[in-house]
Amino acid sequence: MKILAINSSSHGTKGATQLILNPFLEGARKGGADVDTVFLNKLNIKPCLGCSKCWVKTPGFCVQEDDMGDLIEKLKTSDLLIFAGPVYVDGISGHGKLFLDRLLPLMDCHLMVKDGNTRHALRIPKFPPVFGIVTCGFYEKDNTYIWEEHLKRACKNFSTEYMGTLIRPSSHILFWKKDYEEAIGVILKAAYQAGEDLVSKGRVSMDIVDKVAGDFLSRDEVIRLSNAAWDKQLRRAQNPR
Numbered sequence: 001m002k003i004l005a006i007n008s009s010s011h012g013t014k015g016a017t018q019l020i021l022n023p024f025l026e027g028a029r030k031g032g033a034d035v036d037t038v039f040l041n042k043l044n045i046k047p048c049l050g051c052s053k054c055w056v057k058t059p060g061f062c063v064q065e066d067d068m069g070d071l072i073e074k075l076k077t078s079d080l081l082i083f084a085g086p087v088y089v090d091g092i093s094g095h096g097k098l099f100l101d102r103l104l105p106l107m108d109c110h111l112m113v114k115d116g117n118t119r120h121a122l123r124i125p126k127f128p129p130v131f132g133i134v135t136c137g138f139y140e141k142d143n144t145y146i147w148e149e150h151l152k153r154a155c156k157n158f159s160t161e162y163m164g165t166l167i168r169p170s171s172h173i174l175f176w177k178k179d180y181e182e183a184i185g186v187i188l189k190a191a192y193q194a195g196e197d198l199v200s201k202g203r204v205s206m207d208i209v210d211k212v213a214g215d216f217l218s219r220d221e222v223i224r225l226s227n228a229a230w231d232k233q234l235r236r237a238q239n240p241r
């Protein structure tokens with residue numbers, strides 16, 4: 001199985017999303033997958049011009065010359081797309097949205113009704129199924145709701161299957177490994193298991209999803225510790241030595 005993993009965070013390799021994506025993909029490799037990881041923050045992907053040339057003048061291809069053409073070719077030959085990223089202002093990050101918009105050349109201009117909804121026909125034989133991995137800063141899991149719904153709707157748009165989501169709220173606490181090594185280890189181990197199960201069993205159980213999203217600090221503790229960490233950064237920035 002060929003997996004294309006997309007990290008849509010501005011932090012790329014150094015971010016919280018990658019802390020979950022890394023063990024997940026290790027598990028996927030253990031399950032037998034061949035994984036190609038792409039960091040959108042490293043690529044030149046311009047916004048969709050909305051010009052419809054990819055439908056009419058150069059069907060199937062965008063007229064813009066940037067990194068999206070190569071990425072679409074990778075997608076076409078993948079069996080599974082892992083779309084990973086942070087919540088930015090309640091939704092998908094700018095990098096992620098640019099990527100999704102620029103998938104328009106994969107659609108045909110003509111409209112049809114599919115499962116009761118108006119859709120475009122797909123120009124390619126099959127869009128790979130999609131699995132989402134999302135991290136957010138706030139404590140409550142429902143902060144990832146719009147991100148997840150957006151990705152699910154995009155899958156309907158691309159006539160493909162949505163295979164599930166790993167959610168990690170209060171994502172910054174994953175960087176506090178020195179203080180919470182054991183609890184963070186449980187989360188990362190579950191992310192690894194999720195990757196292995198998705199490839200070898202075709203699904204991730206709710207038990208594993210819950211472990212990745214699991215609390216080990218109360219909301220008040222997360223707020224207190226986070227604010228203390230910000231105060232420390234503020235003091236350092238204002239009194240550099």
Ligand SMILES: Cc1cc2nc3c(=O)[nH]c(=O)nc-3n(C[C@H](O)[C@H](O)[C@H](O)COP(=O)(O)O)c2cc1C
Nearest residue numbers: 009015016017086087088089090135136137138171
């Ligand atoms: C521009 C911006 C907007 C954000 N908006 C939200 C938000 O609406 N809700 C939330 O829970 N976290 C929000 N966050 C926090 C990120 O979702 C969180 O830190 C995430 O795990 C970062 O992942 P990354 O390090 O891989 O980029 C925001 C962060 C940034 C930079």
